[in-house]
Ligand SMILES: [Zn+2]
């Protein structure tokens with residue numbers, strides 16, 4: 001695993017911060033170990049918030065509905081899905097309907113009194129909707145409108161605190177609430193890692209991002225380059241430069257979490273024994 | 285509209301009970317009037333919980349997914365959908381994903397700080413799962429197993445109270461949490477009218493069931509037989525006998541709500557001006 | 569025409585040929601409702617009492 | 625080959641023929657990025673600054 005930031009228990013305050021766990025939505029990630037760990041933490045009095053993705057479930061539903069996703073390329077060469085209205089509807093059904101309910105069910109069956117929330121609920125994750133995106137098509141730069149995406153700028157951590165205080169474990173799902181004006185919003189797609197980062201920042205929590213690899217690699221093709229800890233600014237900058245593709249998002253999420261107030265961030269493999277407890281041990 | 289039970293404000297306690305509003309899921313019911321009324325009530329300090337159905341959205345999704353619903357007939361001649369695992373998954377996506385998120389969005393855009401919950405969240409609506417049902421096929425009585433349905437026996441009103449106390453408006457959706465054993469549950473289909481009744485009972489609330497007709501008719505084919513008020517036990521029994529088909533469920537829901545502690549129940553037309561305020565005026 | 573034993577009274581229950589699993593037959597001796605849990609050979613069990621109640 | 629006026633500097637921007645709505649062209653006079661908001665006749669507007677950022 002890769003740890004970012006300082007160890008949260010070393011500050012001497014004695015205050016144990018909540019834990020935010022990001023569970024991946026890829027099929028390669030089995031949530032069973034994570035669910036057991038959350039149950040263990042909660043049984044020991046630790047406050048836990050789970051944030052999940054679900055891209056595999058979204059892909060499956062789009063496929064079953066015969067919706068062909070449009071993938072577009074940004075000027076800097078990143079490829080992403082364009083979330084039109086029809087895709088957005090399927091995204092909401094799969095994420096907030098299916099994956100969230102399944103995970104809440106698994107948690108409840110493990111003895112955790114889970115409450116599922118999307119980022120729309122109580123404006124939990126709110127930010128401007130991005131409708132227009134810059135894309136490159138046939139070598140031409142274009143503005144494409146009608147995207148449903150956004151980045152959370154405000155977290156309603158009061159809603160999470162209220163639920164945590166009553167012994168519930170919030171299970172948070174995209175979409176977020178994307179504002180189109182001062183007072184009107186709509187559900188929009190948002191990256192679950194960034195959502196988890198925003199939640200961890202809002203709660204001053206330790207963030208554990210579970211994924212299907214052991215951590216962040218300086219060179220993704222070389223397992224020997226796993227980075228164990230990023231403690232100094234220089235190490236951090238070097239990592240940001242080194243991270244590629246899929247890992248760029250994890251590093252960005254870690255950065256955003258720490259900048260917005262998270263106590264620590266660990267990127268760790270979901271498919272090991274006690275994945276969250278191991279990550280917290282390392283971090284704490 | 286049809287009023288059931290005593291007027292809640294006549295008891296002299298001065299305590300104003302919360303309002304539970306059941307919004308229909310049929311396309312004939314436009315939620316706009318109801319959303320405006322909820323905003324008005326909440327702005328005036330009244331606690332409101334919304335419970336919704338969404339059968340049209342479920343039908344649409346099943347249709348788009350090419351899932352042929354199996355309809356079965358019960359020994360007493362009632363036809364209902366058999367909710368197998370595949371249908372249940374679509375039900376959850378459409379209800380808890382799409383309809384719930386859309387309604388929360390509409391509420392938020394009307395100035396109501398809505399929080400969507402399914403009956404699974406925090407065990408909000410819990411009861412035994414019914415897997416086996418008695419059906420009649422080709423004139424033969426049979427036991428058919430694998431249904432995902434249930435009736436809520438316990439309501440986590442503490443979760444609703446917590447959210448209401450913090451100024452949120454819970455928006456509650458099927459599925460409910462169907463227990464398969466003491467400790468294991470699964471999401472199951474439940475009638476939204478009964479869910480609303482259970483919530484109203486748990487909160488001691490006034491229940492307003494909005495639908496696409498003006499109220500309960502003694503004879504559904506004769507508009508002159510609209511029943512305005514059911515105050516005595518005898519009138520009640522007569523109505524229970526008279527109600528047919530679709531209306532049977534409304535009367536059953538009203539009965540269950542009052543028996544479990546609701547202050548009053550009104551069945552009213554959603555498609556009139558200020559449908560909830562009008563119903564409360566009548567009831568109060 | 570086959571037959572099977574009633575689990576309630578031990579009496580013989582006459583069964584028609586195109587029996588299906590899940591089908592409910594009545595014991596003519598004691599009146600019990602019996603569920604066909606297997607067809608070859610036919611096995612009967614007591615049919616569960618079930619509330620009639622449809623979701624949604 | 626058609627042309628249109630730059631909304632930033634008033635200069636003339638040369639445009640190729642298979643112009644599409646949404647396309648971004650650069651003004652060679654002032655360097656502004658301009659979005660094609662109509663094609664017949666061509667109309668240009670200032671292209672919005674947009675963060676590069678993909679959801680999900
Ligand atoms: Zn017998």
Ligand SMILES: [Zn+2]
Pocket residue numbers: 630631632633634635651652653654655656
């Ligand atoms: Zn210019």
